[in-house]
Amino acid sequence: MDQSKIDAKALREALTHQARAIGFDCARVTDPGAIAQAGKYFLEFLQTGGHGDMDWLAANPERRSDPRTLWPGVRSVIMLGVNYGPDEDPLEILQQRTRGAISVYAQGDDYHDVIKKRLKALARWLAATASCEVKVFVDTAAVMEKPLAQAAGLGWQGKHTNLVSREFGSWLFLGAIFTDADLPRDEADVDHCGSCQACLDICPTSAFPAPYKLDARRCISYLTIENKGPIPREFRQAIGNRIYGCDDCLAVCPWNKFAKAGHEAKLSPRQELRAPGLAELARLDDATFRKLFAKSPVKRIGRDRFIRNVLIAIGNSNDPSLATEAECLLADASPLVRGAAVWALSQLLERAAFKTLASRTVASESDTTVQMEWDAAHLSA
Structure with a gap:
């Protein structure tokens, strides 16, 4: 048997173990050329104006559909996930009208900072172990994390356009490590949404014109976070007491009931931000x-x-x-x-x-x- 293949397999297994030790709940590998079709859907999204005022999304869109445009030397993309599933129903606070509902992901420290530290630690380990080059990304560059995560087998993009995992439901933070090491690939996941459209039906502002399509201009997360001006009057009552983001489409996903508790290094919310x-x-x-x-x-x-x-x-x-x-x-x-x-x-x-x-x-x-x-x-x- 080819010794290089044995070494690559052993490195892949060691990578999974190390990722877990550092604080990731899942780690998979895909080919950098695996998401060509995602670029087509992304361009359609931009052409409809669904990105609203998020001009940074429209800048050099062709770079997003192929990681090799960011780094021609990349040979493998390692996709990693951290579970941030809540311990209680995040929709219960919507009945407490004198308190503010902050999206689950924002109740603790900034996930960009927390996950980037873990990514860098894992990347340093990989670079030292395999004598390879590495680059890390966590929602900070022209990287299509969700299509790459599906290609790597972490889950699939649900009808709400977010990643859904059979292990962690709709509650995964994603990060990526690009490397010039040639690692064994994992199988892509497939869509398991079936006929369910609970995430579409619950949206207070009808932000989904069709399954798998989002109009950010109607999304409460966009309206309360990205939108810099007054919130359009037509959406104000529908926003209710959501003061930062919206968890409705995530929280109602049936796959959440199968979600594992997650890693002991899961990001914890601050008590003062649960229901201020x-x-x-x-x-x-x-x-x-x-x-x-x-x-x-x-x-x-x-x-x-x-x-x-x-x-x-x-x-x-x-x-x-x-x-x-x-x-x-x-x-x-x-x-x-x-x-x-x-x-x-x-x-x-x-x-x-x-x-x-x-x-x-x-x-x-x-x-x-x-x-x-x-x-x-x-x-x-």
């Missing part, structure tokens, strides 16, 4: 926002966008006592915050009280976008 009170969040200034969300992915959107989201949730709370918090923010330095405060108050106050408030506030408002919020609120009264 909207009143307390509305009082955050820039300094206290940064302190609360230190090392969190939430920090990246900045205080103003976050408070915008909190105010939308306050407007949906059906709790008039929260109107005091919203009214205080009518004098905020950020027009984005002031505009969201207007909408929140229009939802919480009686018509007469709202009109009285408007009569003493509108005249001093100089920002046109906030004035438009006042106008729209009056029209809908």
